[in-house]
Amino acid sequence: MKKKKGLSLTQRQKLMGLYFVAPWVIGFLLFFAYNLVEAVVFSFSKIKISDGGGFSITWAGLENYRYALRESADFVRRLTESMASILIDVPLITFFSLFIAILLNRKFKGRALVRAIFFLPVIMASAAINDTLNSNLEALMGGMSNTAAAQVTDTTATGLNATVFAGALVEFGMPNQVIEYLVSAVSRLYEIIRSSGVQIIIFLAALQAISPSLYEVAQIEGATSYETFWKITFPMVSPLILTNVVYTIIDLYSQSDIVEVAHTTAFTSLDFGLGAAMSVISSMCVCAILGIVSFLISKKVFYQS
Numbered sequence: 001m002k003k004k005k006g007l008s009l010t011q012r013q014k015l016m017g018l019y020f021v022a023p024w025v026i027g028f029l030l031f032f033a034y035n036l037v038e039a040v041v042f043s044f045s046k047i048k049i050s051d052g053g054g055f056s057i058t059w060a061g062l063e064n065y066r067y068a069l070r071e072s073a074d075f076v077r078r079l080t081e082s083m084a085s086i087l088i089d090v091p092l093i094t095f096f097s098l099f100i101a102i103l104l105n106r107k108f109k110g111r112a113l114v115r116a117i118f119f120l121p122v123i124m125a126s127a128a129i130n131d132t133l134n135s136n137l138e139a140l141m142g143g144m145s146n147t148a149a150a151q152v153t154d155t156t157a158t159g160l161n162a163t164v165f166a167g168a169l170v171e172f173g174m175p176n177q178v179i180e181y182l183v184s185a186v187s188r189l190y191e192i193i194r195s196s197g198v199q200i201i202i203f204l205a206a207l208q209a210i211s212p213s214l215y216e217v218a219q220i221e222g223a224t225s226y227e228t229f230w231k232i233t234f235p236m237v238s239p240l241i242l243t244n245v246v247y248t249i250i251d252l253y254s255q256s257d258i259v260e261v262a263h264t265t266a267f268t269s270l271d272f273g274l275g276a277a278m279s280v281i282s283s284m285c286v287c288a289i290l291g292i293v294s295f296l297i298s299k300k301v302f303y304q305s
Helices: 009-043 063-071 075-104 111-124 127-143 146-158 162-171 176-187 189-194 197-208 212-220 225-254 257-267 272-298
Strands: 045-049 055-059
Touching: 009 045, 009 272, 045 063, 045 272, 063 075, 063 272, 075 111, 075 176, 075 189, 075 197, 075 225, 075 257, 075 272, 111 197, 176 189, 197 225, 212 225, 225 257, 225 272, 257 272
Parallel strands: none
Antiparallel strands: 045 055
16 A cells, blocks of 8 residues: 655645634634725725714715825825835835844843843833833923923934034035935934834844855855845844834834824714825735835845755
8 A cells, every 4th residue: 555645744834824824814814804904995985973883874876085095184285294204214224223133142241131122112002102211301391491301302312413424425425315215214213222122032043044064165165244245144034124124114114204184084074084095005015015015125035045
């Protein structure tokens, strides 16, 4: 009798991948899919709140979308600014996270403490802690003038005078577009560090998974640190670069102004149909960015067989 063949390694890896995503798929179907469909239906409707506590739905076609894109006072502007901010911040956060992860992967005294410090912004980003910090900051600034408070906030946020930094770059003869990008990055240094905690941990896990023998062979062959990074480190962590880029885009979108605009329209102005339309439009824009970025990066990703 012939023995039954077991699953091949590739089949087992694919099956493991299905097991890994199964909890997310089940959770999506149970808790998110219905709400997503309902939001799309709301975006094509006019929602009227009844006195008894319920609501009635009247089909409105594309009226909510037309109003959001043509008549809303600041929706298009906020949407454009939010998408542009995402495109600017994603490469900054990704490469900053990779740089810090490489530093934290080295052996030095107090490494565990330093790693914890870089992850603290993720904990500090919780709503309760943010509210406490903001209220304390307002109490601290209560006796100061608005100008003095703004100067203190600007100094503590960046630690660097943006005007002086821009002047130094001009002296080096850099193009204006590059100067604007770098100055913008410096002015948002605190936000970049605060948004990099999870990405740093993911890159650390990727770096620690690289076999030390690869670096030993490169050292024996006389490869420089520059060559080692581009020939070993960067290709081996490239799958996690795609993961971090996708995570960063979604994280920045969830905290963007356009989400706040849609939320305020729906739950403050009680225009649920228009708020749902704004959410659908902005979500479609983010999905388009995710699709394009994922397509471009996936072509350069190296998967170890």
